[in-house]
Amino acid sequence: DGGITQSPKYLFRKEGQNVTLSCEQNLNHDAMYWYRQDPGQGLRLIYYSQIVNDFQKGDIAEGYSVSREKKESFPLTVTSAQKNPTAFYLCASSIDDGDNEQFFGPGTRLTVL
Amino acid sequence: AQSVAQPEDQVNVAEGNPLTVKCTYSVSGNPYLFWYVQYPNRGLQFLLKYITGDNLVKGSYGFEAEFNKSQTSFHLKKPSALVSDSALYFCAVRLQGYNYGQNFVFGPGTRLSVLP
Numbered sequence: 001d002g003g004i005t006q007s008p009k010y011l012f013r014k015e016g017q018n019v020t021l022s023c024e025q026n027l028n029h030d031a032m033y034w035y036r037q038d039p040g041q042g043l044r045l046i047y048y049s050q051i052v053n054d055f056q057k058g059d060i061a062e063g064y065s066v067s068r069e070k071k072e073s074f075p076l077t078v079t080s081a082q083k084n085p086t087a088f089y090l091c092a093s094s095i096d097d098g099d100n101e102q103f104f105g106p107g108t109r110l111t112v113l
Numbered sequence: 114a115q116s117v118a119q120p121e122d123q124v125n126v127a128e129g130n131p132l133t134v135k136c137t138y139s140v141s142g143n144p145y146l147f148w149y150v151q152y153p154n155r156g157l158q159f160l161l162k163y164i165t166g167d168n169l170v171k172g173s174y175g176f177e178a179e180f181n182k183s184q185t186s187f188h189l190k191k192p193s194a195l196v197s198d199s200a201l202y203f204c205a206v207r208l209q210g211y212n213y214g215q216n217f218v219f220g221p222g223t224r225l226s227v228l229p
Contacts, residue, residue, distance in 0.1 A: 004156075006156075040224075042203065042219050042222050043157075043203070043219045045217075090156055092156075101147055101159045102159075102217060104149075104156035104157040105156050106155055107154065107155065109154065
């Protein structure tokens with residue numbers, strides 16, 4: 001099956017800890033994205049990557065970091081500098097160009113205890 | 114500023130009745146428009162998109178959307194609603210001429226409740 005996987009589905013973190021959320025795709029897409037969704041809210045862009053070894057900050061990048069060492073993988077680290085990390089995190093990917101839609105993973109719900 | 118609006122936070126409709134979820138946009142140039150659906154604790158699923166051509170676009174699960182350039186709208190419709198259509202719906206626009214990655218803008222979402 002082709003698609004995007006995210007793990008874990010649920011994640012609990014103590015204050016002051018860094019955590020890494022996994023995102024993998026086998027769609028051969030160049031572009032990958034991380035979004036944050038708060039309850040009842042829309043999506044806010046955290047980081048995006050257009051190609052391997054390149055990524056750019058989105059609208060709310062503070063307190064987050066990413067890497068893109070492989071085309072298939074775009075992990076997101078939520079650092080202790082992120083003051084309000086409890087949220088639903090969505091990873092997406094798309095063909096890098098034109099009118100193509102984004103494909104989304106199932107999401108990771110992060111809760112800070 | 115270029116943006117996408119979904120003027121209704123919540124839409125309620127009886128099962129079997131037609132449904133409409135509204136979306137308006139404010140962009141320069143010709144937009145690419147998309148609709149997504151999100152079920153609880155799930156990722157977004159793509160429903161349909163308008164790129165060019167026929168203003169009425171047909172998509173997944175019996176949904177369709179009508180592009181109206183003069184009204185800058187892209188309303189999502191379905192002739193007969195099902196209880197299983199109850200979900201959160203997002204309109205999105207892909208802007209041309211922007212830095213890649215920041216050219217995909219989502220609306221705030223509309224929660225659709227279909228009542229049995």
